[in-house]
Amino acid sequence: MSQLLQELAVLVHREGAVGVVTLNRPEKRNALDLNMRAAIAEAVTTLDNDAAIKAIVITGGDKVFAAGADLNLLVDKGAQQVADIDLGRYWAPVANCGKPVIAAVSGFALGAGCELALMCDFIVADACARFGQPELAVGIMPGAGGTQRLVRSVGKQVASLLLLTGEPLTGERAFQLGLVAELADEGQTLARALELAMKAARMPPKAVVATRRVLRQGADLPLDAALSLENREFLLLFDTADKTEGMRAFLDKRKPEFKGT
Secondary structure (H helix, E strand, O other): OOHHHHOOOEEEEEEOOEEEEEEOOHHHOOOEOHHHHHHHHHHHHHHHOOOOOOEEEEEOOOOEEEOOEOHHHOOOOOHHHHHHHOOHHHHHHHHOOOOOEEEEEOOEEEOHHHHHHHHOOEEEEEOOOEEEOOHHHHOOOOOOOOOHHHHHHHHHHHHHHHHHHOOOEEHHHHHHHOOOOEEEOOOOHHHHHHHHHHHHHOOOHHHHHHHHHHHHHHOOOOHHHHHHHHHHHHHHHHHOHHHHHHHHHHHHOOOOOOOOO
16 A cells, blocks of 8 residues: 555455445544545545455544545635645546445535545435535535535435535435435444445446446436436346346346356
8 A cells, every 4th residue: 555545544444345445534523635535546546446346335434424625725725726736636536436435424424525425326324424515604615516416416405505504414314315325323334334335246247337337427318318328238238148147046046146247
């Protein structure tokens, strides 16, 4: 691992075919400075390039996910200076990861922390989780998907409420609105996220890639175009060995052995 990870801005470990990235700046409530952002990017890239890893979980621990950007990074900078930092490059490995990425959220996921969770394929949280985009309170607005991913997840009314007032959503309310995929028992968020990640890791890789591609690309297409995209990917999977193995295993009443071909 690089010096960034040796400094333990994040912790990385493997649970079978699942890689776990834990944000590790608890004294700052996992506030996202450049060091931590770079460490997250490297950790996710490393796991994405590891053939033995089939899914990734990102967590901050039981008390906090990430309380937002470290404002020390931004307070004295102008527009061109922030543009030169190019914050988006740190998030690209998460947003464009080739494998399923699951956020396990307990405690605060605010600002850039909420945006990080929204970049994942889905979120597992507990009732103590708090999701919010309070950037307006410090004179800016979200800049890494906090408006666009949020409005696509919870709709204009709720997104506007969060953005314009800074009011956070509880984990339970986020689950009711569909921002959170599953509400785990308190203290069990990571365990449940790992359980679901392991299920995803056992799925046929080509079908996983195709499904994630259709979900991401189709959401912004007209329905007819999205259905055409879905049908194309559906047909292409019939030329894979894993399709035959999956169907044959189902008919034979045994567990499939997918090989990614």
